[in-house]
Amino acid sequence: MQIRIRILCENQASGAFKGEHGFSALIEMGGKSLVFDSGQSDTILQNALISGVNLREIDGIALSHGHFDHSGGLLSLLDVSGPKKVYLHSHALEPKYFISGKVKRFIGTPFTRDALESLSRELVFTKDMLEIIPGLHLSGEIPRVNDPDYREETLFREIKGNIEPDPFTDDQSIFIEGPEGVIVITGCAHAGLINIISYAEDAFGKISAIVGGMHLGMGMSTEKINESLDYIESVCPLRIVPCHCTGLKATARMLERFKNRTIPGHAGLLLCF
Ligand SMILES: [Fe+2]
Numbered sequence: 001m002q003i004r005i006r007i008l009c010e011n012q013a014s015g016a017f018k019g020e021h022g023f024s025a026l027i028e029m030g031g032k033s034l035v036f037d038s039g040q041s042d043t044i045l046q047n048a049l050i051s052g053v054n055l056r057e058i059d060g061i062a063l064s065h066g067h068f069d070h071s072g073g074l075l076s077l078l079d080v081s082g083p084k085k086v087y088l089h090s091h092a093l094e095p096k097y098f099i100s101g102k103v104k105r106f107i108g109t110p111f112t113r114d115a116l117e118s119l120s121r122e123l124v125f126t127k128d129m130l131e132i133i134p135g136l137h138l139s140g141e142i143p144r145v146n147d148p149d150y151r152e153e154t155l156f157r158e159i160k161g162n163i164e165p166d167p168f169t170d171d172q173s174i175f176i177e178g179p180e181g182v183i184v185i186t187g188c189a190h191a192g193l194i195n196i197i198s199y200a201e202d203a204f205g206k207i208s209a210i211v212g213g214m215h216l217g218m219g220m221s222t223e224k225i226n227e228s229l230d231y232i233e234s235v236c237p238l239r240i241v242p243c244h245c246t247g248l249k250a251t252a253r254m255l256e257r258f259k260n261r262t263i264p265g266h267a268g269l270l271l272c273f
């Protein structure tokens with residue numbers, strides 16, 4: 001069975017594809033398909049059109065987490081695709097903020113639950129791992145084995161009127177049982193790249209590829225980048241596709257270290273397994 005992963009939204013783009021700060025990928029396997037994340041705007045529609053993807057034929061949509069750059073295109077997508085099942089963690093719909101000094105910016109889902117429900121066939125709230133398509137699993141909550149107390153200083157959520165550091169319980173990844181091992185697809189990897197990969201490995205065995213936002217940019221220390229790269233090296237994936245929030249520094253180090261196993265992601269990229 002062939003598995004095809006097409007990047008529909010990404011910070012970089014090739015040819016006629018449009019780039020935007022965000023992430024979305026279409027996964028096709030065994031005659032079924034799932035859109036994972038929706039980018040931040042209707043760019044997903046334009047890029048799907050250029051790819052020759054008929055969004056009406058997709059079987060479902062999953063969200064990695066509630067940030068706008070992964071969920072902002074969702075209503076536009078549902079408008080075109082027609083009602084589909086949408087898989088997400090309930091905490092993805094909590095208000096989320098970037099706060100630094102006097103700057104406070106809303107960065108959560110730019111729609112209400114009512115609006116989402118009205119366009120979806122069903123909202124499926126996931127906390128535990130769920131097999132959406134045979135061989136394709138949405139991770140559910142990721143156990144924080146590595147660095148359990150780590151919080152990002154500028155990222156917050158609002159819960160019952162209180163604003164607190166975001167623990168990212170909503171952060172989920174996709175694990176696909178591929179022909180050469182597990183393909184891990186991350187949205188922003190807020191749960192920690194090492195936690196995500198080790199959870200996938202514990203559940204399904206050898207890792208064959210890591211694709212998606214790995215959250216090693218935006219002020220991430222060299223120590224943290226090196227720790228993540230050491231871990232990637234230890235699981236020895238055949239392909240590493242850094243996207244979105246992986247950051248230029250970490251991507252450059254991956255190219256240096258993992259050579260042609262590293263394929264920097266961009267809108268329009270098609271990966272076949
Ligand atoms: Fe992101």
Ligand SMILES: [Fe+2]
Binds near residue numbers: 065067188190
């Ligand atoms: Fe994010």
